[in-house]
Amino acid sequence: MPQSHPQQQARPQPYLPHRFGVFLAPYHHPDRDPALQLRRDLDLVGDLDRLGYDEVWAGEHHSAGYEIIASPELFLAAAAERTGRIMLGTGVNSLPYHQPLILADRICQLDQQSRGRAMLGVGPGQLPSDAFMMGVDPGRSREMMADSLDAIVRLLRGETVTAATDWFALEEARLQLGPYRGRELEIAVASAVSPTGAVLAGRHGVGMLSLAAADPAGYGALGANWAAHERACAEAGHPAERSAWRLVTPVHLAETREQALREAEYGTPDLVEYIEKLGGTRLEGCATPAGAVERWTTEGLPTFGRAVIGTAEDAVERIAQLADRTGGFGTFLILQLDLAEPAAALRSLELFAERVVPRLTGHADARRAALEWAGRNSGRFVEAVRKSTMEAIARKGEVR
Template identity: 45%
Template sequence: MYPERLNFGAFLAPFHPLGEDPTLQFERDLELIELLDRLNYHEFWVGEHHSAGWNSIGIPELFLAAAADRTRQIKLASGVITLPYHHPFMVASRAIHLHHLTRGRFILGVGAGSIPVDAHMLGIEWSEMRQRFEESLEAVVELLTSEERVNAKTSWFTLQDAKLQFAPYRSEKVEIAAASVGSGNSMRLAGRHGISVVSFGVSRPGHKPPNLKEQWQIHEDAAAEHGQAIDRANWRITLPIFVGETRKEAIDAVRAGYQRWAYEYWGDLRGLDVSIPGVAPENAIEAAVEAGSAIVGSVEDCVAGIEQLREETGGFGTLLVYAQDWADLERTKRSYDLLARYVAPHFTGSAHRPAESAQWYKDNREQFPQLTLPGHGARPGVA
């Protein structure tokens, strides 16, 4: 059964094309969080990357601390902290501080890393990343959930009688969420520890999207094996979504930006094959939508696309817009506005009561006196 309510948020990796002044780019990203806060989005996630140019935010905790002062209700999440790069005590300590600075709105998103150059610059072999993630995750979970002092020794960190000197804000739990790109390892580890998960529904251009239903099954099986209780309401899925007045207007708005993201970033910079047999680059966005790697279209198209995603996965708790610079700034803002005002209410239920009220009046209006406006006669049959 689907979770009762589907929440909406955004996931900023980020992916920004080269050429923009970074100071102004950071400011624009903060302004986006402010906009989504005003539009009642539930969450905003910010990633950690240190190379490749397009991935411009290296310390999401600092970014989220700045965002906390500009926002009122939106939850703020690291999307994600790459655990192999940090001592787990420092990860947990920063999480506690952000939990207080945000008045309990912080979510600690963690992952194993996605850009080999980052690991190379730190002298970490890529083959070590998975083991480091597993070791660090266990320590971070224990530090944030246990009242006992923690002791652990691995090849790269030591914890000696370690205990955080502050409890979470109002003694609430800091939510921890592990990110999964497709291997299933993070889903297994999250199930073992009973923590939340965020799955990437977006695929590299020219490739099939990951099997999200299968990912959840891995998570569910691991949780059952280790006696952990999990809930689909704590499962996030991130996917590119763009809403326009019409399907054509939406597709045309993102066409050039999608090509730049697919062929300049993934193709030219990352050196990966992004070709689609029989599909010209200028039509790659239509192919991505057809494959389910993005939802782009009118309000009705996007409602249908989200419904299909829920059916295919069996249900989840939050849909995160995978934030991209595929369209110009004003059209991007308009898309978030349309999503919040007209798409989200189909899944949050926020527009159901007014619609029910209007329908009830329409169905029962014969029993009420009708107001006669100046210059208008009374309705036939009414005195």
């Protein structure tokens, strides 16, 4: 991790993340077989569980061809059967598209089937094309999210809810299952640039999921959004928990930065095509795969921000920058994209687990300290062995 200058030593160290996971929208090229892509995603969750990642989040989208998980609960239920410990989050359910009781009921079923590993991520809906097809006014999506979240939080906490809005009604609604063994199911509210998600999370005392942490605008808003979250928590009488704050950033790692940049040329042009079709405009500097990768790592791409494409050290440095910018957060999530061939993509996740996580958590510090201690005392140890050997020779093999 980058060292501070002597005059900065008195500055309090930021709260570094202690949990790590993957945010899987997913983003898959529409010219390829969706069944195979979904199977590969399920295999990936199994790999994440094997590598020791703490959590994985799967999105909900209904249009535009790339983000092909329509029901994160259905996907995560299949993933639960392939894994044993990793937490499984909906990332995120678009609340304006669901009747609150039905969604809360489905999440509780997932929690029961996974034996307490479900997490509920919520948001207003990302793709305008989704809202258009369902007749949902995007201008009302945040208001509708707030209405729904209020009902869902109460239902998940075991309340009987009667509520009426102009788009849903609940009459003495209650959950027949509830979360696994009565636990409190974790909820995270999506937050990008506006403070809406941060305020709602504070109002209900739940976590915050910063999806745009890599975007210049989203990065710039991190401090303001946390401040808004703290104020909302204080007004509602909840503690503001940095451990419940998650930040998302695209990452691809290799042994060298040059190798990582070269590997990312495989999938970055596809992502550029997706952004250009959704935005109806051409992106400057992205005419070649190498140019697209360079822009992504410097200026950044719309929505996806500035990616970490390089080495484990580059990832440690970026996460440290995020911690310094925010004052600290609890979980770092890799935005998983089809940047590289599957084998290289898996190797990137292995490198992150092997070399980035221990640096940030300190889990390998004792081993490094043990080696340094052995090195400092090697002369004493070698001399003791030499002396013992000479004494044995002098005794001509006799054992005392």
